[in-house]
Amino acid sequence: xxxxxxxxxxxxxxxxxxxxxxxxxxxxxxxxxESSTEEILYNLLCAENSVKEQNKYKYRIKxxxxxxxxxxxxxxxxxxxxxxxKDTVMKLAACDFIKQKQNVVAVGNCGTGKSHLxxxxxxxxxxxxxxxxxxxxxxLVTQMTxxxxxxxxxxxxxxxxxCDVLIIDELGYLxxxxxxxxxxxxxFAARYETKSTIVxxxxxxxxxxxxxxxxxxxxxxxxxxxxxxxxxxNMNGEDFRLQNKIKK
Numbered sequence: 001x002x003x004x005x006x007x008x009x010x011x012x013x014x015x016x017x018x019x020x021x022x023x024x025x026x027x028x029x030x031x032x033x034e035s036s037t038e039e040i041l042y043n044l045l046c047a048e049n050s051v052k053e054q055n056k057y058k059y060r061i062k063x064x065x066x067x068x069x070x071x072x073x074x075x076x077x078x079x080x081x082x083x084x085x086k087d088t089v090m091k092l093a094a095c096d097f098i099k100q101k102q103n104v105v106a107v108g109n110c111g112t113g114k115s116h117l118x119x120x121x122x123x124x125x126x127x128x129x130x131x132x133x134x135x136x137x138x139x140l141v142t143q144m145t146x147x148x149x150x151x152x153x154x155x156x157x158x159x160x161x162x163c164d165v166l167i168i169d170e171l172g173y174l175x176x177x178x179x180x181x182x183x184x185x186x187x188f189a190a191r192y193e194t195k196s197t198i199v200x201x202x203x204x205x206x207x208x209x210x211x212x213x214x215x216x217x218x219x220x221x222x223x224x225x226x227x228x229x230x231x232x233x234n235m236n237g238e239d240f241r242l243q244n245k246i247k248k
């Protein structure tokens with residue numbers, strides 16, 4: 001490399017770093033004698049776009065606040081969940097339900113992989129450019145209660161509902177008083193027919209009143225909004241965690 005070329009090389013690398021263009025900083029690996037200027041530029045732009053998309057993906061994954069990253073290729077479809085159809089799940093993985101503002105509700109006893117499955121669907125959504133938020137139901141109600149006491153509940157709800165997909169996990173594991181149930185209802189009401197919500201619960205719908213402040217009218221209204229446009233996944237079956245522990 002000539003001295004002049006070396007000087008330009010350093011300037012290009014420096015500018016690329018200042019402009020946050022990592023692919024351009026590595027431009028020399030794209031220089032080929034047989035390539036036209038347009039082809040070189042195109043390849044550099046493709047590489048830069050790939051880096052940007054990867055960074056966006058990483059940011060969305062981090063912002064989703066998943067407790068753990070799960071994927072569909074590690075979810076076991078077998079006879080332990082007789083009513084869960086793989087075709088249905090893979091169709092959901094295409095994420096058309098998000099475009100259609102549909103919800104997904106996974107209902108089943110403990111240890112059947114509900115959290116694994118909905119997190120995996122969230123990861124699929126992120127890979128397709130959607131934004132996702134993961135909240136345990138108890139944490140969500142606690143955060144809303146704190147926001148209400150600090151007089152910024154409306155802003156909290158706005159922030160939560162900014163995501164394309166809201167995952168509410170473990171609904172039914174803990175009971176809420178009338179105030180907590182009312183706060184939760186506000187989330188479902190705000191997202192109704194506008195954004196997709198994914199919910200997991202260990203209890204069938206007829207028992208939801210037991211953990212939603214025992215308010216039958218509000219429970220009916222909440223369930224109605226949730227299941228109006230929804231795909232219901234029946235995940236009753238063998239407890240995976242218990243079976244794995246027994247095998248050990």
